[in-house]
Amino acid sequence: RRADGSLYTGEAEVFARWLDPTNPELGGIMPGALTDRDEEGRERVLATYGMVALELKDAAGNDLELKTDVFVEAEIPIPAELLATAPLEIPLWYFDLEEERWLLKGACQKSGSSYVCKVGSGGYWNCDVPLEPICLSGTFFQSDSTPALYTKVIVEDLTDNFIYWGYTDLNGFFCGSVPKGAPLKITVKDLCNNILYEANIGPYATDFDLGDIYLNITL
Numbered sequence: 001r002r003a004d005g006s007l008y009t010g011e012a013e014v015f016a017r018w019l020d021p022t023n024p025e026l027g028g029i030m031p032g033a034l035t036d037r038d039e040e041g042r043e044r045v046l047a048t049y050g051m052v053a054l055e056l057k058d059a060a061g062n063d064l065e066l067k068t069d070v071f072v073e074a075e076i077p078i079p080a081e082l083l084a085t086a087p088l089e090i091p092l093w094y095f096d097l098e099e100e101r102w103l104l105k106g107a108c109q110k111s112g113s114s115y116v117c118k119v120g121s122g123g124y125w126n127c128d129v130p131l132e133p134i135c136l137s138g139t140f141f142q143s144d145s146t147p148a149l150y151t152k153v154i155v156e157d158l159t160d161n162f163i164y165w166g167y168t169d170l171n172g173f174f175c176g177s178v179p180k181g182a183p184l185k186i187t188v189k190d191l192c193n194n195i196l197y198e199a200n201i202g203p204y205a206t207d208f209d210l211g212d213i214y215l216n217i218t219l
Contacts, residue, residue: 003063012056012064019051022079024154024187026051027165031095031124034162035133035177036102045177046093046102046128047160049086050076050115054122063122071118076127078113082161086110087129092117095124102126131160131182137175138210140168140188140197142218147172151196152189157182158200181205188215 002008019030026048027033034046052074056064066072078086088110093102108117108127115127136155140148153174155164164176178184181203188197196215202208 002058003065007067008058008064011059013059015055015057016074017053018077019053020079021048021050021161022081024156024163025165026163027154030126031097032100032102033164033166033176034102034128036093036104036130038130043133043177044130045133045162045179046126047131047157047162047179049082049090049127049129049161050078051124051126052076053124054119056122066121069120071120074117074119074125075111076108076115076117076125078110078115080113083113085160086115090115090127090129092119093126093128094119094121095126097123102128129160131157131162131179133177134180134204135175135207136164136178136184136204136210137173137208139212140172140174141212141214143214143216144218145214146218148188148196148215150191152191152193154187154189156185156187158185159183178202186210 036044089107092106092108094105096103108115119125142148149170151168155178157179159182162179164178168174184202185200
């Protein structure tokens with residue numbers, strides 16, 4: 001159907017883009033953060049095994065929507081390096097633009113090197129395992145002791161495929177949810193993607209502040 005609710009019966013075009021869950025720049029191209037809330041309102045982090053962005057359009061290029069309770073099958077590739085740990089069934093999430101978070105919308109089944117999912121609309125769909133989070137924070141300074149403001153911070157889970165991706169604030173401070181009890185790798189980059197700092201950290205059982213960290217550079 002069309003966006004105004006009227007039915008459309010002509011040919012439709014499907015536009016799809018796979019988002020590689022192993023891409024270290026994933027946080028810059030996906031919507032929101034890899035977090036959700038369970039039925040009791042508790043925050044969780046999401047380890048992603050595959051994501052896809054979908055659009056439906058009519059012959060004139062106008063947006064189309066699926067009718068209520070109508071689903072189509074989508075096949076989401078699993079990268080080779082994640083295939084061995086990918087569960088046979090995995091929760092499926094949809095990014096709600098109004099709520100600005102991922103919502104649980106069912107499950108997908110593993111078939112060969114892909115997940116087969118039933119989706120009910122265009123937008124962003126994501127195959128993830130939910131994990132318990134802790135809050136990781138820290139403050140970065142340049143070598144001259146001034147705050148490393150607006151510096152990219154990436155935190156990767158070395159056991160599950162979770163990635164935190166954000167920026168420091170005016171004071172060089174960052175704070176974000178990462179998986180509890182997981183070994184982590186933190187990487188700090190400048191705006192040209194040059195690595196300024198890199199370290200293996202964790203695991204942490206509770207919220208943890210890394211304290212003040214000085215970079216060997218003045219930006």
